[in-house]
Amino acid sequence: MAQPAHSTATQGIMASPASEHGGGFPPFESHTFLSQLIWLALAFGLLYYLMDKVALPRMQAILHDRATRLSSDLDEAQRMKAEAEAAGAAYEKSLADAQAKARTIAAETRASLTAEAETRRKTLEAELNDKIAASEATIRSRTAEAMGSVRSIAGETASAIVERLTGQAPDQTTLDTALNRVAIPH
Amino acid sequence: MAVKMDPIHQFELKPLVSFGHIGNQELAFTQSALYMFAAVGIIALITIVATAQRSVVPGRMQSMAEVFYEFIGSTLRQSAGHGSERFMPLIFSLFMFVLVLNMFGMIPYAFAVTSHIIVTFALAFLVIGTVIVYGFMAHGTKFLKVFVPSGVPGWLLPMIVAIEIVSFISRPISLAVRLFANVLAGHIALKIFAGFVPALLAAGAWGAISPLPLALSVAVTALEFLVAGLQAYVFATLASIYLSDALHPGH
Numbered sequence: 001m002a003q004p005a006h007s008t009a010t011q012g013i014m015a016s017p018a019s020e021h022g023g024g025f026p027p028f029e030s031h032t033f034l035s036q037l038i039w040l041a042l043a044f045g046l047l048y049y050l051m052d053k054v055a056l057p058r059m060q061a062i063l064h065d066r067a068t069r070l071s072s073d074l075d076e077a078q079r080m081k082a083e084a085e086a087a088g089a090a091y092e093k094s095l096a097d098a099q100a101k102a103r104t105i106a107a108e109t110r111a112s113l114t115a116e117a118e119t120r121r122k123t124l125e126a127e128l129n130d131k132i133a134a135s136e137a138t139i140r141s142r143t144a145e146a147m148g149s150v151r152s153i154a155g156e157t158a159s160a161i162v163e164r165l166t167g168q169a170p171d172q173t174t175l176d177t178a179l180n181r182v183a184i185p186h
Numbered sequence: 187m188a189v190k191m192d193p194i195h196q197f198e199l200k201p202l203v204s205f206g207h208i209g210n211q212e213l214a215f216t217q218s219a220l221y222m223f224a225a226v227g228i229i230a231l232i233t234i235v236a237t238a239q240r241s242v243v244p245g246r247m248q249s250m251a252e253v254f255y256e257f258i259g260s261t262l263r264q265s266a267g268h269g270s271e272r273f274m275p276l277i278f279s280l281f282m283f284v285l286v287l288n289m290f291g292m293i294p295y296a297f298a299v300t301s302h303i304i305v306t307f308a309l310a311f312l313v314i315g316t317v318i319v320y321g322f323m324a325h326g327t328k329f330l331k332v333f334v335p336s337g338v339p340g341w342l343l344p345m346i347v348a349i350e351i352v353s354f355i356s357r358p359i360s361l362a363v364r365l366f367a368n369v370l371a372g373h374i375a376l377k378i379f380a381g382f383v384p385a386l387l388a389a390g391a392w393g394a395i396s397p398l399p400l401a402l403s404v405a406v407t408a409l410e411f412l413v414a415g416l417q418a419y420v421f422a423t424l425a426s427i428y429l430s431d432a433l434h435p436g437h
Binding site: 025026027028029030031032033034035036037038039040041043044046047048050051052054055056058059060061062063065066069 | 194197198199208210211212213214215216218219222223225226229230233234237240241242244248251252255256274275276278279282283301302303304305308309312366370
């Protein structure tokens with residue numbers, strides 16, 4: 001600002017001698033009023049114009065943008081949360097489905113395997129029974145055979161013993177009677 | 187030590203460029219005018235330059251501009267109610283202008299534009315002029331209802347109307363004088379208390395109590411900052427309340 005020391009030239013025009021030494025009261029010096037009003041009108045007019053045309057519409061737009069942006073972001077977040085929850089639910093469902101399916105498959109497999117094993121076991125049992133039956137038949141025939149042979153062997157042995165003891169072989173009829181007496185089957 | 191104890195000196199207008207006289211009026215570009223344009227520049231810096239990027243996430247300067255905008259907007263809405271948005275540029279400009287000029291006045295060696303009553307009167311008459319012009323434009327003669335409160339008994343009416351008219355006329359005067367007197371008195375008080383410090387120091391043994399006026403001038407400085415902000419707010423709020431008469435006469 002211009003200091004009084006080096007603005008004496010203009011001060012001569014502007015300030016009354018009284019104000020220079022504290023005699024006048026500057027705010028009430030009416031000869032400065034017009035000048036102040038003109039500059040005030042220009043400055044405040046400029047300020048009003050700038051605020052009205054530039055600053056306030058811009059700030060209003062900024063705040064409005066922010067409000068809409070915030071609400072749209074919140075909506076978006078809400079939507080995405082709903083989507084995520086739906087995806088989570090779908091995942092849970094598919095997981096449950098898969099588990100159920102897996103259980104079904106396991107049960108089916110187990111059932112089919114059990115059935116197969118059962119049939120195989122039955123076939124095997126039947127085969128084994130057949131074999132057992134065959135073996136028993138063989139044993140029975142062999143036993144019968146062996147018993148038949150026992151009689152002839154006993155007859156031959158008895159006739160050999162009698163021949164040694166008596167020197168003569170017994171006749172077949174006596175031998176048969178003797179063998180029958182000891183109940184050796186044919 | 188020559189101590190100049192002149193608390194009035196600081197309010198003197200100092201011409202930077204002089205344009206001569208019209209009648210007894212001196213036309214000059216004074217430091218006061220320079221401060222006015224500097225205030226416009228600062229306000230434009232905060233509200234226009236700082237918001238140029240239109241950031242959704244504001245920086246410091248843009249936040250400040252937004253705080254002022256929302257503060258004045260809510261003050262105006264609460265005081266003047268429905269339809270008050272059209273006066274937002276006026277009230278916002280008034281508040282920012284007065285606030286920045288008051289704050290300029292708090293800078294040491296700076297000049298307080300609002301300590302000149304012609305400035306505060308001009309701003310006050312701008313408000314009242316807006317009230318009257320807008321009131322008649324929007325409501326015609328119904329605007330005169332502002333002087334006739336509803337529900338007053340007939341025999342009291344002449345007195346009430348007279349009181350209302352006086353109160354209406356005193357509004358611009360109180361608006362102007364309040365701001366002018368606060369700023370003027372604050373600066374004078376500050377100058378006087380601060381002036382005691384060198385005066386006491388120059389007076390030998392009295393210098394021992396010079397910290398007292400020093401502490402006091404610190405306290406007064408803090409108070410003056412409060413006053414500077416508060417008076418800008420009071421000016422804007424009262425202007426909003428007066429404008430609400432123009433918007434809703436007869437309430």
